[in-house]
Amino acid sequence: MPKQGKKLADAVKQVDNNVLYEPVDALELVKKVAPAKFDETVEAVVRLGVDPRHADQQVRGAVVLPHGTGKTRKVLVFAKGDKAKEAEEAGADFVGAEDVVERIQKEGWLEFDVAVATPDMMGLVGRLGKILGPRGLMPNPKTGTVTFDVTRAVQEVKAGKIEYRVDKAGIIHAPIGKVSFSVEKLSDNLRTLVEQLIRVKPAAAKGTYIKGIYVSSTMGPGIKVNSQKVTA
Structure with missing residues (x-):
C-alpha cells in the first residue's frame, strides 16, 4: 500500500512535533491530515504520572462522552x-x-x-x-x-459511555469521536475525558499527573496538545 504510505508521509509533514498545539488547533489538524478514505476514529492518548505496578495507582473507570463516539455499540x-x-x-x-x-x-x-x-x-x-x-x-x-x-x-x-484503563506504561488510550465530528464536539469529548481522569487521580500519585496529551486519527500522526488548555 505505497499510496497510503505517501498519504501518511504527507500528513506527518504538516505536523510540527516541536509545537504544543492548542486543543482546537490540534483537533482541526487531526481532521485536516486524516489520510484514510473511511471515517477514522479520533483517539486521545493521555500520559499519566502514575506507576500502574502499584494497586493504589491504578486508573480505571468509565465516562459518558457528551457527543458519543460515533459508533453504535451493541x-x-x-x-x-x-x-x-x-x-x-x-x-x-x-x-x-x-x-x-x-x-x-x-x-x-x-x-x-x-x-x-x-x-x-x-x-x-x-x-x-x-x-x-x-x-x-x-x-x-x-x-x-x-x-x-x-x-x-x-x-x-x-449514549456514548467509554471505558478507560491505564496500561503498563501509564498511558490511557480512548476514542473521542470520528473525523467527521465538528471540532467543537471533539473538543467537548476530550475535555470531558480529561476532567474525568483528573477527578479519579489516585491519592498515591506524586508530581505532575497529566504528563502529556496527544490526539490522532486511526491512520494519522499523533499531535501534541497543550494539556493545560484542555480543561481551561
Missing part, C-alpha cells in the same frame, strides 16, 4: 426475570443467562461491544473470565457494568 446484558425484561426495554441488543454463556463457550460468539451483568449473575458470568477478560469485555463494578440498574447501564453505553 450491548449484551446477563440477567434473568424482571431485570432481563428491563434490559430489553432499555434497548439492550442481547439479553440472556445460561443460554448466552453456553453460546459464548461453545460457539465463540462475541457479537457485542459491551457486556453488562446484574450482581447475582456474576457467579455464572465468571466462567467466561478467560474468554471475556483478555478482550476487555468482562463486566466490572468499576466501570458500572455490574449493576442492578440495567436501564441506566444500557442507556449510558448507547
